[in-house]
Amino acid sequence: MVLANNYDVIIIGSGPGGYVTAIRSAQLGLKTAIVEREHLGGICLNWGCIPTKALLRSAEIFHYGQHAKDYGLTIEGKISADIKAVVQRSRGVSARLNAGIGFLMKKNKVDVIWGEAKLSKPGEIVVTKTSKKPMEPQNPVPKNAQGEGTYTAKHIILATGARPRALPGIEPDGKLIWTYFEAMIPPEMPKSLVVMGSGAIGIEFASFYRTMGAEVTVVELLPNVMPVEDAEISAIARKQFEKQGMKIITEAKVTKVEKAANSITAHVETKDGKVEKITADRLISAVGVQGNIENLGLEALGVKTDRGCVVIDGYGRTNVPGIYAIGDVAGPPMLAHKAEHEGVICVEKIANVPGVHPMEKDKIPGCTYCHPQVASVGLTEAKAKEGGREIRVGRFQFAANGKAIALGEDQGLVKTIFDKKTGQLIGAHMVGAEVTELIQGFVVAMNLETTEEELMHTVFPHPTLSEMMKESVLDAYGRVLNA
Numbered sequence: 176m177v178l179a180n181n182y183d184v185i186i187i188g189s190g191p192g193g194y195v196t197a198i199r200s201a202q203l204g205l206k207t208a209i210v211e212r213e214h215l216g217g218i219c220l221n222w223g224c225i226p227t228k229a230l231l232r233s234a235e236i237f238h239y240g241q242h243a244k245d246y247g248l249t250i251e252g253k254i255s256a257d258i259k260a261v262v263q264r265s266r267g268v269s270a271r272l273n274a275g276i277g278f279l280m281k282k283n284k285v286d287v288i289w290g291e292a293k294l295s296k297p298g299e300i301v302v303t304k305t306s307k308k309p310m311e312p313q314n315p316v317p318k319n320a321q322g323e324g325t326y327t328a329k330h331i332i333l334a335t336g337a338r339p340r341a342l343p344g345i346e347p348d349g350k351l352i353w354t355y356f357e358a359m360i361p362p363e364m365p366k367s368l369v370v371m372g373s374g375a376i377g378i379e380f381a382s383f384y385r386t387m388g389a390e391v392t393v394v395e396l397l398p399n400v401m402p403v404e405d406a407e408i409s410a411i412a413r414k415q416f417e418k419q420g421m422k423i424i425t426e427a428k429v430t431k432v433e434k435a436a437n438s439i440t441a442h443v444e445t446k447d448g449k450v451e452k453i454t455a456d457r458l459i460s461a462v463g464v465q466g467n468i469e470n471l472g473l474e475a476l477g478v479k480t481d482r483g484c485v486v487i488d489g490y491g492r493t494n495v496p497g498i499y500a501i502g503d504v505a506g507p508p509m510l511a512h513k514a515e516h517e518g519v520i521c522v523e524k525i526a527n528v529p530g531v532h533p534m535e536k537d538k539i540p541g542c543t544y545c546h547p548q549v550a551s552v553g554l555t556e557a558k559a560k561e562g563g564r565e566i567r568v569g570r571f572q573f574a575a576n577g578k579a580i581a582l583g584e585d586q587g588l589v590k591t592i593f594d595k596k597t598g599q600l601i602g603a604h605m606v607g608a609e610v611t612e613l614i615q616g617f618v619v620a621m622n623l624e625t626t627e628e629e630l631m632h633t634v635f636p637h638p639t640l641s642e643m644m645k646e647s648v649l650d651a652y653g654r655v656l657n658a
């Protein structure tokens with residue numbers, strides 16, 4: 176393949192934001208190239224969404240194996256986990272999808288330029304040999320990769336993603352203090368772990384390692400685990416985690432980490448000033464991520480950034496004409512589906528597709544694949560009240576749902592929040608089995624600005640977990656049937 180030098184659209188970064196944007200751009204008839212320095216599919220496919228879900232699936236099956244008796248089944252001998260094989264499966268899932276992106280680029284006639292891109296002037300980038308060492312040689316840059324050179328495009332979209340944030344003095348060292356990279360490929364099963372931070376990434380790893388048998392302590396600065404979630408949902412999830420044997424310390428911070436040859440001691444300071452020393456094999460630092468805005472030439476071109484992210488409008492446009500940003504590098508929520516959607520909006524606006532709507536961040540769902548799962552969209556009860564809205568709240572417990580009981584998953588809650596005056600659904604929050612699949616029903620409803628009346632008129636199949644969604648709506652209006 177011979178690369179061109181001039182394109183309509185060049186996208187820097189091939190994560191879910193970048194590669195989806197490239198496909199849409201090509202579909203719209205724009206001559207498109209994507210630049211990638213490390214691995215097609217970005218963090219999501221290689222080190223984020225996908226490999227964690229593969230690990231969590233192994234943990235889930237391990238859990239069911241251990242509880243086979245509850246389902247009337249006997250497993251001869253002891254079910255045990257081979258962490259190397261678990262990791263290998265997870266890496267295999269990643270590799271398969273990584274190859275799939277290569278195929279999609281070819282199919283859509285998107286040129287892949289390999290190397291590290293930097294904006295040199297408006298409408299121009301320079302690509303140099305990548306300076307970044309890959310974490311593992313599994314999804315390598317192809318042997319026939321082409322890239323180094325100067326390329327021009329009318330529109331340049333930054334989709335460079337994000338990387339782990341580090342706290343001063345507790346910087347990850349790859350050996351005793353892990354980021355999500357090392358936590359994804361443990362060479363052996365740690366017996367004990369401290370997880371610093373209880374956002375989605377921290378809690379998913381805490382859940383994985385606890386289910387696999389490690390002693391896990393989670394330290395969270397704020398009063399609730401998964402602090403962005405509705406407080407009631409967080410509390411139910413926390414209770415379940417603690418029942419599984421996880422130790423959770425909230426309103427506390429790790430102030431110092433002492434390292435020994437093969438263990439760490441974390442100094443955990445609670446809000447009353449007491450310090451507890453916790454010794455564990457490893458510490459996972461999960462205190463958030465920061466945008467990859469460095470070495471892109473942004474300062475020289477005057478592209479505005481704020482707190483480590485590029486500043487954009489609802490269509491991904493920066494303050495400099497012809498330069499756009501989407502996905503993690505353009506700020507929270509740092510989620511793959513936000514990145515994809517933002518990219519599609521951005522390139523459709525570039526192509527003047529009629530009726531393109533700006534990004535509506537309040538309708539982006541969030542899912543955490545811990546056990547039990549957590550999923551939400553829209554306003555929490557606290558946020559709705561803070562905003563001065565009069566609301567109606569509906570709740571339905573998993574314990575009253577036939578399918579949940581049949582599945583042996585009777586712990587959880589579906590909570591819905593409506594605007595009292597208009598009946599509009601403004602928030603939905605769930606904890607329990609499969610809620611990450613259920614939430615999309617409420618996302619569609621919110622997108623269509625659905626009211627309680629339309630939801631009550633909707634027929635939900637029986638027996639399903641989704642029936643709880645309707646029951647929760649009915650409960651908000653004093654009409655619940657099965658509770």
Ligand SMILES: Cc1cc2nc3c(=O)[nH]c(=O)nc-3n(C[C@H](O)[C@H](O)[C@H](O)COP(=O)(O)OP(=O)(O)OC[C@H]3O[C@@H](n4cnc5c(N)ncnc54)[C@H](O)[C@@H]3O)c2cc1C
Nearest residue numbers: 188190192212217218219223224292336502503509510511
């Ligand atoms: C452990 C973990 C679990 C997660 N789970 C989920 C989940 O379940 N659901 C969810 O929605 N989100 C999840 N996320 C978040 C998700 O991975 C990100 O939101 C998503 O990857 C962002 O996509 P992106 O396209 O903006 O950037 P990225 O996926 O980060 O991709 C950016 C790409 O740009 C490349 N790049 C950067 N700079 C340059 C340069 N100068 N030149 C060339 N290439 C460059 C990088 O190599 C990378 O491939 C998870 C993240 C982690 C870490």
